[in-house]
Amino acid sequence: MGDIVVSMPLLAILEEILNNKIFKVIRKVFMTDNLIIKPIVQAISLTKYVRSSETVLTILQDINLEVNKGEAISIVGASGSGKSTLLGLLAGLDTPSSGKVYLNGEDIFSLSEDGRAELRGHLLGFVFQSFQLLPVFTALENIMLPLDLVGDSNAHQIALEILERVGLKERINHYPKQLSGGEQQRVAIARAYVTNPKLLLADEPTGNLDLSTGNQIVDLIFELNRERGTTLILVTHDKNISSRCTRQIRLNGGRIGE
Numbered sequence: 697m698g699d700i701v702v703s704m705p706l707l708a709i710l711e712e713i714l715n716n717k718i719f720k721v722i723r724k725v726f727m728t729d730n731l732i733i734k735p736i737v738q739a740i741s742l743t744k745y746v747r748s749s750e751t752v753l754t755i756l757q758d759i760n761l762e763v764n765k766g767e768a769i770s771i772v773g774a775s776g777s778g779k780s781t782l783l784g785l786l787a788g789l790d791t792p793s794s795g796k797v798y799l800n801g802e803d804i805f806s807l808s809e810d811g812r813a814e815l816r817g818h819l820l821g822f823v824f825q826s827f828q829l830l831p832v833f834t835a836l837e838n839i840m841l842p843l844d845l846v847g848d849s850n851a852h853q854i855a856l857e858i859l860e861r862v863g864l865k866e867r868i869n870h871y872p873k874q875l876s877g878g879e880q881q882r883v884a885i886a887r888a889y890v891t892n893p894k895l896l897l898a899d900e901p902t903g904n905l906d907l908s909t910g911n912q913i914v915d916l917i918f919e920l921n922r923e924r925g926t927t928l929i930l931v932t933h934d935k936n937i938s939s940r941c942t943r944q945i946r947l948n949g950g951r952i953g954e
């Protein structure tokens with residue numbers, strides 16, 4: 697009981713301190729949604745292995761990673777080092793063998809498949825290494841799709857604007873098979889951005905682009921990172937991208953290395 701007698705005034709003092717003006721300012725800066733230092737992505741001891749008849753192939757081992765809001769990080773490493781697998785796990789598109797991923801503080805693998813899809817829809821844009829555009833939809837329709845799914849009545853206008861920003865205004869009614877690899881890549885990037893995501897995960901976003909188009913897309917990605925505070929996680933072999941990122945993560949045989 698003696699403890700309570702002592703702790704009550706302590707609590708009152710603590711409350712007084714927290715209500716103090718300076719603390720209110722600090723709270724506002726550090727505890728709002730725009731928080732710079734709060735991690736938007738956190739991976740804890742993430743491991744992925746696949747079993748085949750007699751062997752176990754470890755693709756990722758003990759990956760620990762924190763990415764703060766507004767950061768731009770690149771993931772680099774040799775082919776087969778696990779970059780795409782890691783990106784897919786961070787987005788909850790794939791499930792780990794063990795470990796956790798928190799997106800915006802939410803433990804994504806504790807959510808149902810639908811719960812994860814909803815969180816993704818609100819929070820992130822994903823650019824696949826293989827684009828994954830829907831063949832039966834035109835470029836414009838592919839880009840409108842994420843907005844249509846949430847019933848946005850401005851989908852058409854917003855999709856047109858982003859399509860113009862990636863330089864494909866003349867291609868709105870083309871189907872993916874009528875587009876070059878680089879054009880499909882730009883449609884995929886536009887689709888990832890159309891919902892104005894807080895987090896963009898992109899797998900080799902310039903992998904199919906010539907130098908000049910690649911530079912334009914990189915400029916666009918970093919412009920949006922500045923303008924909108926979009927957090928970027930970019931898998932890339934492109935030195936132009938990694939040099940513009942705030943941090944680089946190197947994967948080496950499924951582990952984070954130097």
Ligand SMILES: Nc1ncnc2c1ncn2[C@@H]1O[C@H](COP(=O)(O)OP(=O)(O)OP(=O)(O)O)[C@@H](O)[C@H]1O
Pocket residue numbers: 746753755773774775776777778779780781782825
């Ligand atoms: N479902 C799977 N079953 C078996 N092996 C897999 C599976 N998925 C990935 N792998 C293997 O895991 C390793 C990592 O694959 P991943 O696609 O993540 O590599 P990456 O670093 O993205 O390579 P790249 O630069 O070529 O795109 C590869 O050796 C791949 O063959």
Ligand SMILES: [Mg+2]
Pocket residue numbers: 779780781825899
């Ligand atoms: Mg890959």
